[in-house]
Amino acid sequence: MQVPATFEYERADSVTHALELLERYGPEARVVAGGHSLIPMMKLRLAQPEALIDINGLAAELGRITVEGGELAIGALVRHAELLESTTATDPFPIFRDAERVIADPIVRNRGTVGGSLCQGDPSEDLSAVFAALHATAVIQGQGGTRTVPVRQFHEGPYETAVGPGQLLIQLRVPVTLGTGSAYEKVERRVGDWPVAAAGAVLTVEDGVITRAGIGLTAVGAAHFCAPEAEEHLTGRPPGAEAFAEAGRIAAEHCAPSADQRGPADYKRHLAAELTRRALATAAGRI
16 A cells, blocks of 8 residues: 655645745645645655645635636636636637546546646646647746746746745636637547647637747647747748648657657657647637
């Protein structure tokens, strides 16, 4: 039987209280909400936090999905199932619906949180690619106040994020723009598995040309889960099959996939190109 190492447990009743607890217990404390990634790692003793701060009681502060000042605001404690069911999020950005339908299974989606997924920092995480494609901004709060970090700077390495000791990710913000379409494509070995490769695409078109492109990639070694070179190729061009195929090729060229039990590197690179092309085509059709 796998048993975690001994740890302290506290349940926060507000964001302020959670920050106070994080400061009290120091850098070896961890926040827990869904716990689907953290708890298994603790059982294997790959993670041995000295204290767990339970934030499940903070839904009133961190569990809302709203539109504020021209931006979609998604609280860090929003559950995957809630994001999937939220027309406030999925109507302007169907990429959320595409991705959430293929994340794990209903049991995990009912408990796992948006913020937990991003803060885990797994190189194969779906929502990291989604928010990168959306050019989202992360809002991080500490005792000294809040700061914003572009999601493309949020992940500093595998399992490393911009959230420092004593801080909480509290919200993700996405600009809402007219003339935008989005989509997500994923290949997995079995239903609910981590992706072999996946790609998200977000396109804004004005007067027949692409004015902004977002491409998110996961599980293929794309730096910061995005493909800026492919996005640059698309900007200023009319949307079309040729442009999308070339963007896929460029995105794959700048990936660094690793061979593992899910497939060899050249297969993953091929998927990066093909899934990018498909996601772009679907996104364009949804504008």
